[in-house]
Structure formats: structure tokens, C-alpha cells
Amino acid sequence: MALTSVLVLGPTGGFGQFLVPELIRRKASFKRIGAFVDVTRPQDDKKIKALQDYAENGVEIVKASPGDSEPFRGENQPALIDTAISAGVKHWYPSEFGADLTVGDNWNERYYRDKVVTRKYLQQKAAEDPDFGFTYFLNGRFMEWAPSPHFGIDLKAHTARFVGTPDMEQSMLATNDAAKFLVCTLLDPPTTQERTYRFLGGNYSWTTIFSTLEKIQGVKWTISQKSVEQARENQRKAIETGNVDAELAASHQVIQGTGRTLLPGPYDNERFPEVEPQGLEETWTAMLENTEKFAILGVKH
Numbered sequence: 001m002a003l004t005s006v007l008v009l010g011p012t013g014g015f016g017q018f019l020v021p022e023l024i025r026r027k028a029s030f031k032r033i034g035a036f037v038d039v040t041r042p043q044d045d046k047k048i049k050a051l052q053d054y055a056e057n058g059v060e061i062v063k064a065s066p067g068d069s070e071p072f073r074g075e076n077q078p079a080l081i082d083t084a085i086s087a088g089v090k091h092w093y094p095s096e097f098g099a100d101l102t103v104g105d106n107w108n109e110r111y112y113r114d115k116v117v118t119r120k121y122l123q124q125k126a127a128e129d130p131d132f133g134f135t136y137f138l139n140g141r142f143m144e145w146a147p148s149p150h151f152g153i154d155l156k157a158h159t160a161r162f163v164g165t166p167d168m169e170q171s172m173l174a175t176n177d178a179a180k181f182l183v184c185t186l187l188d189p190p191t192t193q194e195r196t197y198r199f200l201g202g203n204y205s206w207t208t209i210f211s212t213l214e215k216i217q218g219v220k221w222t223i224s225q226k227s228v229e230q231a232r233e234n235q236r237k238a239i240e241t242g243n244v245d246a247e248l249a250a251s252h253q254v255i256q257g258t259g260r261t262l263l264p265g266p267y268d269n270e271r272f273p274e275v276e277p278q279g280l281e282e283t284w285t286a287m288l289e290n291t292e293k294f295a296i297l298g299v300k301h
């Protein structure tokens with residue numbers, strides 16, 4: 001059976017802001033579309049407007065309030081999975097949307113710690129209940145999140161300090177294409193308890209990444225390299241000072257710099273030919289024309 005009753009957690013987040021509109025676009029194929037919102041979290045005009053738009057388009061807004069039990073407010077996925085299962089949920093899409101955790105030593109990398117915990121928990125839950133299943137959605141990196149200051153790339157100053165070698169490739173998919181593929185997978189009935197989809201927009205080297213940015217912006221970039229060892233040293237320092245954000249950024253830079261954001265095939269793109277993924281230049285041109293959705297890039301206008 002296709003997964004036609006869906007509740008989106010994080011509907012106004014980075015990915016949710018693409019996913020819910022895509023679900024709305026295809027709402028004729030769904031019985032119920034819900035958006036889960038913790039009303040105790042900060043609200044701004046953008047978030048309020050997005051939720052209003054969703055509601056006006058038939059999305060049920062499921063509100064959690066301060067009186068709710070801990071799991072509803074918890075940040076960790078196992079607690080949310082327990083809550084979902086006790087409410088009768090039979091299928092879970094964990095918050096993956098990235099690299100293949102089984103590549104290289106990704107499984108032990110700090111950046112993926114919570115995703116590994118979640119994978120183990122899902123496997124445990126599936127072993128306990130043969131009717132419970134889950135889907136891993138892998139896309140390498142979201143294209144629009146890649147050129148961010150968090151990873152040493154500054155779109156305003158046109159400077160970059162990357163880890164690895166110029167010819168090292170990473171897999172990327174435009175966020176909107178990820179949303180499109182994800183909705184296709186919901187409508188593809190699961191036949192096993194565990195399934196994995198791999199979708200690709202393209203594999204791009206650092207050389208291509210920066211030449212594309214230079215072409216779009218019409219500006220020469222100042223680019224330097226950092227070794228994997230330096231990134232690892234930064235991670236160690238961040239651990240010492242308790243700077244979790246810096247620790248995660250350095251861990252991810254090590255992953256990028258050792259080619260572990262390259263998603264191995266085979267890819268599932270051809271199973272859903274209705275989705276034609278956009279390339280890097282097209283995606284980044286559109287992103288730079290409308291940066292509102294990508295606050296992380298630091299170039300919001």
C-alpha cells in the first residue's frame with residue numbers, strides 16, 4: 001500500500017518548506033497530509049504565513065503544546081518514533097537526506113551520530129513489529145546548503161577554504177528535486193520493512209563548484225585549501241572548548257574532504273522519470289535570485 005496519510009515533522013524547516021508545498025501540489029494522491037508544529041518554539045511572520053498557507057491548502061496542522069508529554073517536545077528521533085508508534089504510525093522516514101552512512105567510516109563520524117542512533121532504533125522497532133517499516137532517503141548533499149559559511153564558503157565575500165583536493169567530487173541534489181522524489185517514494189508501496197532510495201542531481205568536483213559560482217556571480221573567487229588533518233585538529237579543539245556547532249562543521253568537512261559525501265549508485269532516479277533534476281548552475285542561479293529560503297547562506301535579502 002502506498003503511504004498516503006503523512007505527517008511532516010519540521011514542516012517549516014529547511015527541507016519542510018519544500019516538502020509540504022510538493023505534497024500540496026500532489027494532494028489528489030493523498031488521503032491526509034499533516035504538519036506537526038510545536039507551538040512552544042519561536043514563531044516569526046514567515047513561519048506563521050507558511051502554516052497559514054498550508055492550512056488553506058488542506059494540510060492539517062497538528063499542534064503540540066506545553067502540556068504534552070516529553071516525547072512530543074523531545075529533539076531526539078527515538079522518542080518521536082515511540083510516540084508515533086504508540087499513535088499507530090506504521091512507517092517512518094528518518095531525518096537522513098544526506099550521504100550514505102555505510103560509506104567509509106561515516107558510521108563513526110560525529111556528524112552522523114544521531115542518524116546512526118536513529119537507524120539502530122528503527123531496526124530494533126522493525127524487529128519487534130513486522131508491520132512497522134522505514135525508508136532511508138539518500139541524496140548526498142542538498143545543493144543549496146553546500147556553499148555555506150558553515151563549511152568555509154562565503155557567497156558574499158567570494159572566498160572559500162575547502163577541505164580535500166580540487167578534483168574530489170560530492171553528490172548533490174537540488175532541495176526541490178529531493179522533495180519531488182520523496183513524494184514519489186511515498187506513493188511507491190513498500191514491499192519490505194526496510195528500504196533505501198538513492199537520488200542524484202550530479203557529482204561535482206570542487207573545481208566545478210567554484211567555477212560555477214564564478215560564472216553565476218561574474219566574480220573571481222579567492223580559494224584556498226585546508227588539509228583533512230587540519231579539519232580534524234579543528235574538531236578536536238572544538239570538542240575541548242565545547243563548541244558543538246564547530247565540532248559538527250569540522251566533522252563534516254573531514255567527510256567532504258575524504259570523498260565520503262559521494263553517493264555510490266545505483267541511483268533510483270530512473271524509477272521516477274517524471275522528476276528531471278536540475279543541475280548546479282540552474283539551481284544556484286535560482287537560489288541567488290531568491291535567497292529568502294536559505295538563511296544559512298548568510299546572503300538573505
Ligand SMILES: NC(=O)c1ccc[n+]([C@@H]2O[C@H](COP(=O)([O-])OP(=O)(O)OC[C@H]3O[C@@H](n4cnc5c(N)ncnc54)[C@H](OP(=O)(O)O)[C@@H]3O)[C@@H](O)[C@H]2O)c1
Pocket residue numbers: 009010011012013014015016037038041042047072073074075094095096097098099139140141142143145146
Ligand atoms: N545533505 C544536506 O546537504 C543537508 C542539508 C540540510 C539538511 N539536511 C538534512 O535534512 C534534514 C532536515 O533538516 P532541515 O535543514 O530541514 O532542518 P531545520 O531547518 O533545522 O528544520 C528543523 C525543523 O524541525 C522543527 N523542530 C526542530 N526541533 C523540534 C522539536 N523539538 N519539536 C518540534 N519541531 C522541531 C523546526 O521547527 P522550527 O521551524 O520551529 O524551528 C524546523 O521546522 C536533516 O536530516 C538534515 O540533516 C541535509
